[in-house]
Amino acid sequence: MDAGKNSVDDLGDMTVIGAGIVGLASALYLQRAGFKVSLFDKEAIAAGASQGNAGHFATEQVFPLANPSLLYQLPSMLLDPLGPFRIRPTYFYRAVPWFMKFLFNMLPERRAHNSRAIKALNEQSIKEMQDILTFCDCEELLRLNGSLLVFEGNSLEEVKREWQMYSNEGVDVELLTGQQVRELEPSLTDNITHALFFTQVGHTPDPYQICLAIADKFKALGGVIKVAQVDTINGGDEGVSVLLDGKVKISSNKLLLTAGAWSKPLAKQLGHNVPLEAERGYHLMMPQDAKLSRPVASYNRKLIITPMAKGTRLAGTVEFGGVDAPMSPARADCLLPHAKALLPNIFEHANVQDGARWMGCRPSFPDSLPVIGKTKVNNIYVSFGHQHLGLTWSAISAKLITETILDKKTTLDMQPYSIDRFR
Template sequence: MSIESTPGAQTLTIVGAGIVGLASALALQRAGFKVRILDKTGVAAGASKGNAGHFGTEQVFPLADPALLLKLPGMLLDPLGPFRIRPQYFFKALPWFMHFMLNMLPARRAHNTQAIRALNQKAIGAMQQLVSFCDCESLLVLNGSLLVFETTPRAEVEAEYRRYAAAGVAVRLLDGDAVRALEPTLSRDIRHGLYFTLVGHTPDPQGLCEAMARKFVSLGGELVIGELAQIQTQGGLSLRTTEGNMWQTEHLLLAAGAWSTPFARQIGHKVPLETERGYHLMMPQHSGLSRPVASFERKFIITPMTQGTRLAGTVEFGGLKAPMSPARADCLFEHARVLLPQIFATARVSDGERWMGFRPSLPDSLPVIGKSNVDRVYFSFGHQHLGLTWAAISANLLEQVILGKQPEIDMAPYRVQRFD
C-alpha cells in the first residue's frame, strides 16, 4: 500500500483517529504533508465519542493532589465512588501510583500546574480556528460552565474561588439564586456556584470529530481501518498491521491514546501511561441547561447535548480488558435527578444509554507531545481528561515542532524524554 503523493509532499502516517489525531492530521495536511490516518476501529470510536463535551480550560490543577492520600483506602472499598481502583487491578496500577504520588510534591505540582495552564491559555483560540476551518462553528459553544455546591460551607466555597482566581482562571462566585438565574432548571438545593466564564462545550463530540474527518478527506487525506502491529525503523519507517498489510512512510505520528504504550515501547520509550476508565449515561431528555454544570460534592458533570443530556464522571482504574461496570454509569442518574428534579422527575435510568471509554493518563497530568528518539517519529498522546480541550493546540504545537519552527510555548514539560 502507498500514498499517492503530490509533487514535493512528504508522506506522514498518524496512528489514531480520535480528536487528537484528527486535529493533528488537519494541521499537518495544511502544512504540506500527504497524510494518512490509521485506526483499528474508525473515527471517534473511543473517548472522543463519549467524553463530557466540556472544554475544561478551568481545570488547571494536576490530578496528583495530596488531598487524595487520605481517600485512597476508601477508593478500594466503594465500587461506586468517584475515584476507584478495581481491587484486582491494584498491584498492576501500583507503579503508576508511585509516580503519581511523587508528583504531589510541591515543586512538581507547581511545575505541572504551570504546564497545564500554558496549554489551557491557548486551547480555546486554537479550537475556534479549527472549527472555523472545518465549517462547524456551531459545535463549539462558548457559554462558560458552572461548578455548583449544595452542602459545602460558604467559607470552603470562597476558598475554592480564591484558589481558581489565584491560578488565573476567569471565575465569578455566585449565590444559589444567581446560579438559577443562569440555569433555571437547577435545584433550589444549590446554595453556591462558581461560574467559569471563558469555558466552552460541544453539543456533539462525535459530530465534531466527524466534521473534522470530512474536511480531512475532502482535502485529499486518507482514512484506513486497520490495527497497527509493528513499527519498523531499520532502512526507513515502515508499518505492519495485524491484517498483514505493510507500507512505508516518511514520518510517523503516534496518537493512539490509551493504546499508545506498546508502540512507544517498540521504538525505545517506556512511558508510564495508565488507563482511566470513564463512564457516561446519555439520557434522551433535554436538560434545559445552556452550559455544562459540574457538582463539587457529587463529582460528576451534566452537559447539554444535541440528542439529550450527557451525565459523565467517575474515574476507574481497571485497564483495557475488564468489562464495563454498568452500575458506575447508572449511579450518575440519581445524582442528576437531584440537581435537575423537574427534568428527570418521571425519567428512569433505563431510558439512558451507558458508555465506557479509556482516558490515557500520565502521572504528572501532562501529555506527551513532540519528537521521539527516532528520527521522524513523533508523539501526541496522554491527554488524560483534556483530550478534547487540548486537541487543537496540541496539533498546532506538533506542526511547529515538525517544521522546525519556534513553538509558541515551551515544549520541555511535554517531551517524552522526561520519563527516560
C-alpha cells in the same frame, strides 16, 4: 503555522496512528502544512474517549490530578457505591507503579511545575479549536457559555477558598449565590447554595460531530482514513515502515503516534517505557433535555452534566482496570441518582434503562501532562496522554506537533511535554 492557509509545499508522506480527536486534528494540521497524510485506527473515527467525553472545553482545570487532598478523600470515595472512583481488584497490583509516580507528583514543586504546563496549553486551546472549526465550517459546535461548579450546603468560607484558588491562578471565575445560580439555570435544585461560574470556557453539543467534521474536511482535501491494526513500527533516517494487520507493510517519510490509551506498547517499540494508564471514564446519555445552557459540575458529587444535541450527558466516574476489561454498567448507572438530586424536575421519573451507557479509556500520565514531540527514533513523533483534556487540548497539540515536525520555533516551550521526561 498560519492555520488559515494551506501550504503549497510537498513535504512527503506522513502516517498518523489513531483517529481520536488528537489524531484527527493533527492529521488535518499536517495536511495543511503540506504533508500527504494517511490516518490509521484499529476501530473507526473517534471510537474511544473522543466520542463519549463530557464535551467540556475545560480550560478552568489548571490543577494537576495529583492533589494531596485526594489522600483524605480516597477511602470514602472507594466505600461509597455512588462514588466517582474505583480500582478493579484484579488490576490493583498492576496499577501500583503508576500510583507511586502519582504520589510523587503531589509534591509542591512538582504540582507547581505541572500546573504551569497545563495552563500553557489551556491558554491557547479554545482559540486553536475555533480556528479548526472555522476551517471545517462547523463553528456552531463550540459554544462559549462558560460552566458552573455547584456546591450543596458547603460553608461560604470553603466556597471562597475554592474561588480564591482558581482566581489566584488567573482563571476567570465569579462567585455566585444559590439564587444567582438559578437565575442562570432555573432547572437546578434549590439545594445548591453557591457556585463558581467559569466565564471563559466552552462546550460542544456533540463531540462526535466535531470528530466527523474534521475527518470529512481531511478526506475532502485528499486525506486517507483506514481501519487497520498497527502491529509494529520501525523508523530511521530513511523513513518509517509499519506492519498492519500482521501482513500489510506500508512505508512513509514520517510517522505520528496518537493512539491514546493504546499508545504504550507502540511507544515501547520505539524504546520508551512510559507510565501510561487508562482512566476508564463512563457516561450515561439520557434522552431528557436538562434545560441547561452550559455544563454543570458538582463539587460534592464529582460529576458533570452537559447539555447535548440529543439529550443530556452525565459523566465523571473514573475506574482503573486496563483497556481490555468489559464495561461495569454500575459505574454508569450510579450517575443518575446524582442527576436526579441536581435536576429533580427533569429526572424525577427517569430510569437508567431510558439512557445509553458508555465507557472509554482516557490516557493518563501521573503528572497530568501529555507527551508531544520527538522520540528516540528519527522521523517518528508522539502526541498522546491527554488525560481528561483530550478534547480541550487537541487543536493546540496539533499545532505544536506540526511546528515540531517542521522544525519551526514552537508556540510553547515543549520541554514539559517531552517523552524523555520518563527516563
